[in-house]
Amino acid sequence: MNIAVLGTGSVGQTLAVKLHSLDHSVFMGTRNVEKSLAKTGKDSWGNEEVGTWIKSHPEISLVTFKKAVQSGNDLIVFAMNGGAAMDCLGSVGEDLLGGKVMIDITNPLDFSNGFPPSLTVCNTDSLAEQIQRKYPSLRVVKSLNTMSHLVMVDPGKISGDHSVFMSGNDHTAKSLVASVLASFGWKEHCIIDLGDISTARGTEMVLPLWLRLYGKINDPYFNFHINSAQAK
Amino acid sequence: MNIAVLGTGSVGQTLAVKLHSLDHSVFMGTRNVEKSLAKTGKDSWGNEEVGTWIKSHPEISLVTFKKAVQSGNDLIVFAMNGGAAMDCLGSVGEDLLGGKVMIDITNPLDFSNGFPPSLTVCNTDSLAEQIQRKYPSLRVVKSLNTMSHLVMVDPGKISGDHSVFMSGNDHTAKSLVASVLASFGWKEHCIIDLGDISTARGTEMVLPLWLRLYGKINDPYFNFHINSAQAK
Numbered sequence: 001m002n003i004a005v006l007g008t009g010s011v012g013q014t015l016a017v018k019l020h021s022l023d024h025s026v027f028m029g030t031r032n033v034e035k036s037l038a039k040t041g042k043d044s045w046g047n048e049e050v051g052t053w054i055k056s057h058p059e060i061s062l063v064t065f066k067k068a069v070q071s072g073n074d075l076i077v078f079a080m081n082g083g084a085a086m087d088c089l090g091s092v093g094e095d096l097l098g099g100k101v102m103i104d105i106t107n108p109l110d111f112s113n114g115f116p117p118s119l120t121v122c123n124t125d126s127l128a129e130q131i132q133r134k135y136p137s138l139r140v141v142k143s144l145n146t147m148s149h150l151v152m153v154d155p156g157k158i159s160g161d162h163s164v165f166m167s168g169n170d171h172t173a174k175s176l177v178a179s180v181l182a183s184f185g186w187k188e189h190c191i192i193d194l195g196d197i198s199t200a201r202g203t204e205m206v207l208p209l210w211l212r213l214y215g216k217i218n219d220p221y222f223n224f225h226i227n228s229a230q231a232k
Numbered sequence: 233m234n235i236a237v238l239g240t241g242s243v244g245q246t247l248a249v250k251l252h253s254l255d256h257s258v259f260m261g262t263r264n265v266e267k268s269l270a271k272t273g274k275d276s277w278g279n280e281e282v283g284t285w286i287k288s289h290p291e292i293s294l295v296t297f298k299k300a301v302q303s304g305n306d307l308i309v310f311a312m313n314g315g316a317a318m319d320c321l322g323s324v325g326e327d328l329l330g331g332k333v334m335i336d337i338t339n340p341l342d343f344s345n346g347f348p349p350s351l352t353v354c355n356t357d358s359l360a361e362q363i364q365r366k367y368p369s370l371r372v373v374k375s376l377n378t379m380s381h382l383v384m385v386d387p388g389k390i391s392g393d394h395s396v397f398m399s400g401n402d403h404t405a406k407s408l409v410a411s412v413l414a415s416f417g418w419k420e421h422c423i424i425d426l427g428d429i430s431t432a433r434g435t436e437m438v439l440p441l442w443l444r445l446y447g448k449i450n451d452p453y454f455n456f457h458i459n460s461a462q463a464k
Contacts, residue, residue, distance in 0.1 A: 118355050118356050119355050122354060122355050122437070123350050123351050123354050123355070123440075124350050156463055157462060157463055158459055158460070158461060158462060158463060159461045159462065159463040159464070160459055160461055161459070162457075162459040165441075192445075192448070194441075194444050194445070194448065195444060195447075195448070199444045201440050202440040202441030202442075202443070202444050203441060205354070205437040205438070205440050205441065206437070206438060206441055208355075208433050208434040208437050209397075209426075209434030209435060209437065209438055210434075211434070212426050212427060212431045212434045213424075213426070213434075213458060215427075216424070216426065216427070217458075217460050219460070219462075221460065221462050222458055222459060222460035223458075223459055224456055224457070224458065224459075225394075225456070225457040225458075225459045226445060226449075226454055226455075226456065226457075227390055227392055227393070227394040227454060227455055227456075227457045228390070228449050228451070228453065228454035229390060229391045229392055230389060230390060230391065230451075230453050231388055231389050231390060231391040232391070
């Protein structure tokens with residue numbers, strides 16, 4: 001497929017590399033290509049800035065958000081910073097987004113008051129719903145947002161079963177997303193379709209617990225597993 | 233121990249029976265004993281109303297909130313409806329609550345707009361923190377609030393590992409709660425101490441996901457497991 005990855009942070013980088021390794025053509029979108037190329041060294045999390053990273057990944061095209069969606073027209077992987085999410089989509093525009101399938105990984109985290117971050121939207125709404133309302137013909141599937149990016153693309157690094165959720169209104173879009181998840185190594189019975197896009201409230205609201213667990217476990221290789229195996 | 237169970241719904245009933253079976257003396261607290269005794273039949277969830285239930289459980293004393301804490305002075309199990317939580321504690325009073333250990337199972341669910349409920353507090357605060365702030369010398373440990381009451385007291389009904397969380401500021405109180413959890417059958421490595429009481433935001437905010445999963449699985453015997461087992 002031709003895939004747009006919107007977002008140049010560690011989540012976008014990891015997804016882009018994985019998708020390319022699976023023979024997809026990947027177009028990474030950023031607000032300003034020149035400014036992104038000028039970002040070198042490491043960010044505050046110790047991850048490579050995109051300007052440094054892209055030099056060792058010539059197989060990935062770094063282009064504007066709009067060009068990424070124009071070229072990566074089979075699937076949008078939305079891996080933005082929560083605060084920049086709506087601006088990014090605004091720069092792509094409704095016409096181009098219409099009918100596209102989007103895996104929305106973005107969490108509405110607000111780090112402005114330090115750690116732990118709060119959510120900019122939750123409880124009676126979610127970022128996924130905001131996106132879906134603003135772009136009704138975009139087929140949003142919230143998924144992969146409840147784990148480290150390292151687990152997203154390599155679930156086999158954790159032994160035993162663990163879960164990935166999907167929320168979305170469009171069944172065909174969820175089938176496509178499930179096939180992408182399966183190509184990453186997710187077992188079919190570990191992919192949980194929660195229902196419509198409003199169920200994304202639940203997975204976005206898991207982030208505060210995930211962040212506390214990350215602080216405690218101090219290793220990104222953990223995940224939620226929904227254990228419903230009844231004892232004999 | 234002498235244990236106060238505050239709340240007469242299915243969570244309180246299930247905990248009371250389990251604690252009595254473990255040779256504790258259980259004092260179930262309610263706002264108005266006469267009114268509770270007059271509640272018969274089944275509630276809207278299909279659970280026995282307390283007036284019916286108590287007749288087949290003469291081993292449990294049904295008393296006022298205040299008398300329950302006076303008699304059940306070793307541990308308070310807080311299993312109230314979220315909306316009635318602060319009124320309940322107000323009727324017990326600060327003097328009596330001071331120094332006590334409380335397992336806070338109550339979730340701040342608001343069903344006033346139907347299903348799914350929203351939370352009355354979340355994101356930058358939690359019900360557990362509200363209780364702890366209002367009663368600084370009460371030793372609040374948020375726990376057991378992320379699963380069905382049937383799983384709380386019988387974790388062995390789900391095969392394999394699954395997790396129970398604890399949040400609280402007082403280490404001695406958390407040790408006591410952990411020992412109670414162990415007596416219910418919780419394995420030591422499945423009891424996760426998340427940290428101080430502010431980490432209860434994370435577990436209370438899991439409820440929206442839990443409720444959607446319950447709607448999907450349609451069976452109370454499931455639970456979150458934090459899988460951090462790295463593949464060899």
